[in-house]
Amino acid sequence: MTVKNAWYENDSRFIPGHWQPAVLLDLALSRGLDSHRLLRGSGLFHEDILAGQAKLSPQQFLCLIDNSQRLLAADDSSFLFGQRLLPGHYGAASHALQQAGNLQQALDILRQQRALLSPLLSPRVLLDEQQVHIYWLDSCGACEQQRFLLEAGMTALVGMSRWLSGERLPWRCSFSHAQPRYVEQYWVHLGENVQFGAPLDVISLPREYLHKPWPGASLTAGKVVQQHSRAQLDELGFDASLLDRLYSHLLGNIRQAPQLDSVAAAFGMSASTLKRKLQKHGTHFQEQLDLARKHVAIYLYQVQGYSNDEVAAYLQFHDATNFRRSFKRWTGLAPSALRRLWQAS
Structure with a gap:
């Protein structure tokens, strides 16, 4: 199967500087930081962003995040940034979010x-x-900034x-990293139903809230701005x-056990080009393949109720012992420990 759709990479300059980057910049400026220090290494000046014409690559945005984290040195920076992100002021895509009739529509x-609303971190439902x-999922190689983005x-x-x-809403948040020293920030901004050391980074909610109507939504306006937001993506050339x-x-x-050459x-x-891009x-390729395998394995265990042997066979592991060893490497947990973790949550 050929992948026909275009995509962006971490050096693609398409993120308007006066969108998400400006949200973080304004937060840092409000705490007395200097714009030149915040933008150091990004190749941009505050005047570029104020002019409304600057386009950042994910690399440049991540540089701004790194500078902000280091200079702010505050435990609440990521949470305050997140509070300001959505629906945001990102053109028709933000207007579409504001007119969503329920959570299902908003998630859709x-x-x-996501290229417009969350270019560095890709949500999957x-x-x-x-x-x-x-x-x-990390969209562009966030590395040290991954926790901040999550x-x-x-x-x-x-x-x-x-x-x-x-x-x-009664969200339950799970993070794969260990409980940090500033755990109270999680409780304040996300609620007390927060778990650490989980097999993946996920936020969950009872399904009954998916289709519960949201007040203030306009069906007509929502349809129109969704058309405009799709036009935004068409103009961008990728999603x-x-x-x-x-x-x-x-x-x-x-289930076909993907290999680097065929992918x-x-x-x-060529395989060498893909390796270089990754x-x-x-x-690298094996890390991305293991990530997909981990997510499929967790789904098969938690949702489908598969046994170890069934999950191993599904993922083309011919040795169940080797699969269990791989699963522990992916998640830090043996399958039996994962089940106990779910039962306790």
Whole structure:
């Protein structure tokens, strides 16, 4: 299967500087920081962003995030940034979010418009019988900034849903990293139902909230601005990053045990070119394949109720022992420990 859609990479300059980057810049400036120090190494000046014409690459945005974290040195920076992110002021895509009639529509818009609304962190939606789960993927090689983006992304979703629904929704947040010393910031901004050391970064909610009507939404205005937001994406020329496209391709072909050469061919490039592009994003093919396998394995365990042998066979592991060893490397947990973790949550 050939991947036909275009994508952006971490050096693609397409993020308007007066959108998400300006949100972080204004937060830092409000705390007395100097704009030149904040933008150092990004190749930009504050005047470029104020002019409304500057376009940042993900690399430049990540440089701004790194500078802000280091200079602010405050535990609440990511959460305050997240509170300001959604719906945001990002043209028609933000207007579409503001007119969403319920959480399902908002999640659909956020997923479809992720290049505009969440260019560094890609939200993925998964449903089981009781819950809706949104898990988060690194779109551009965030590396050290990944935790900052996760904290901000989950805070943005919690804050937006509370504002548009008119109520505090009972979100449950799980993070793969260990509990940090500033855990009170999680409780303040995300609620007390927060778990650390989880197998993946995910935020969950009972399914009954998906279709509960949100007050203030306009059906007519919503349809019009969604058309305009799709036109925004058409003008942009892509709606996802290279890592997003690769993840989707690996998921769709996971039972065929994807290999570097065949995947590179599907992307219309040589294996060496794909390796070089992934290295530019701070990752490699095996890491991306293991990520897709991990997510499929967790889904099969948690949602489908598969046994170890069934999951191993599904993922083309011929040795169940080797699969269990790989699963522990992916998640830090043995399958049996994962089940105990779910039962305790």
